[in-house]
Amino acid sequence: MKGEQGKTRTDAETEAIKQQRYQESLAVLGVYALEQDDLKAIMHRAVQQTCMNLEVESTVIAQLNSKQDTLKVAAETGCECKSLKINNDSKWDLSYALQSRKPVHVIDYAEESRFAISPILKHRDFKSSILVAIRGAEDTYGVFGSYTIEKRSFLESELNFIQMAANIVGMAIERKQAQKRLEKTNAQLREEMKRSRQYQKDILKNNIIERWELGGYLHDNLGQTLASAKIIIHDIENKLRQNDTGIADQIVTLNSIIDKGIEGIRNLTHDIIPVDIEKEGVEYAFHFLMRQTQKLYDINCVLKMNKIVTQIKNRKMATHLYHVVQEAIKNAVMHGEAENISVIVRKSDDNLMLQVTDDGSGISNKQQTNGKGLRIMKHRMDLLGGTFSMEDFSGEKAAGARVTITLPLEKLRGDEETETD
Template structure:
């Protein structure tokens, strides 16, 4: 009896022996409860015991009858429902942690802890495929001997459970590692006396990240719910890894873009300085010649002055755009009357419009329009918009309309020019873009005016 108790009940054999001894003192039927039974083939069953006294034998010994009802399926079904609810709670928590941007090392460790609790197993691990694909490294886990997490490796050949899992790209269930014929257990599992296990691939976009595994030191039946649970955890980890990689790539690309923009800005500033100095001299001497010469020579000198000024305006636009792109423009918004700034720009643009025979119109409220804006940036936006309209209008007028809405102010610039081709409208505010290029161009400029206006507007919170 003692040997049978040990084989059937394991560590609980003394408790069960004491319960059996008490049965001989029964005076009525009793329900002893459900007991966990271990079978010869290492299966676990659950029996519900009822016992009743039947009297005494002639020699005085008591007779007790015990009936055991096999409730294994009921017990497993109830346990599986509880486990499924627990697993769903673990998945929700792990998903929340993954979305929070938690460091991968911490997320991996939390995942192994949750899988171990969700499956009620003592061992769980995350194995990362090394960059050279030579092995899998244990990067997180629970239940392993001290010092193994972070250092231990497992081969990726088909002779190990992890390697077999990688090769098959399917969940791998091991009922009994000692009887496993598909592969041999690696030293990591043998040293921990693993019997049953479940492993799945942690996916990646280009190649698998690694393997997620759960193991038990006694026979364990893994259900379809268990497989779905571990697979879902592996998918969450795979998505977290890819998100981390994408974020790292974006950081690198942003740093590269910022470096390029900064370098370009420095080059543009240096080039502007080197070109501006001789251009200023050329313009100055050409203006002096224009005052002294007469006839065609005077016209040629004036052409030099206007051409030089256009080059300086183009240089200024390129430098301003470089500063905007590099994020080196500091705006200082302050309360101001928008209409006053609009009128000043209109007065500045009036000679340019009159030179082309255009009418310059302003449609605006009579009362001041108070806004929070950087005066210099606002002036630059208005100058670029109005001068662009004048440049591309040969007859008629250019109209500026200021309209107040509930929480913002709208400024519209309308002209009677040739219009914008539908195919070009998507590129209207792109830098260095003009509707006509090369020998077909009929207007000067670098194609930056509208792009600068848009960027400055967005910098001040407008559209």
């Protein structure tokens, strides 16, 4: 009797020592997983510690590839099967355990009726195993399993150990995937910032060109007009002193010169500041653009709008829309050699839709992918939270290109602080 009690006490003490060793080992593995960034190293440490603590011949981590629906050995010890993979089929023990919510305990594969040992492990003639799914907070990532050559039952403390080891690996996998997603997001953000800087350079370059054109206009047209007016005024002064009767004719000429100067300034300011919401409104600005286009390029322009344009109360947004139409028209004329252009502004569901259609030569791949004007138009719509597209157009009577932009109606009265270039 005393012998049996002594034996029971010894077994209990041995089990307590094992549990303490298990806890210490898991703590070390957990700290290592937190400090280590190399997922392969974490997995390798996990299978080594499991083999040592549970005194098994082999431990395997099979990672799930959800796209290919396969299980591939990512880490192992004692089976020489690393990098081998199988189809995720529940007739194999690894796949069965992947779908199970509880640890899968096999005492003897020869008597197992639920599944067979996975082909990648058959060469070692394993008899027993304990398998648990590797899970994170959001997904299932694979299977953690230990195998023995001799038949064996696993104690509850051993089941708990392998479950905790699998949980540590699952958290490490989840953290690594989160890092990859973050790196991908950061890369996309850097690329977007790079594109944004390029757009800004393109816009700045366009602004410089426009400034040169503005300087040329001021020097060659407005400057000469004012110089002519000054000469006439000087001549009028002389004639006033001499009581010359030809003053009236010169005044008429002077008025005509001044009118031309005023018209030139008006045309120029509409190119620079195209939309004055308070005084003229968006509708007037688009009509003015059509008239200017017809005069400048000698082509036919048609404008169709409904009352939706009256809802555009944001000056910066209206200016962006104006410049997009202006750029689309310039592309149609300069690159597509269009002779007819139509601009349609209408409501489509909960959006404002603006389309510029021409009968030119259509879109070349180079123009579509590398065209600076197209990039700038798209950038303007990105800033406004709208969409931009350009495509070849084929109608009953003509073919050409069509630019389509859409803006949610809720943005038409948006904050005046809408970002601009």
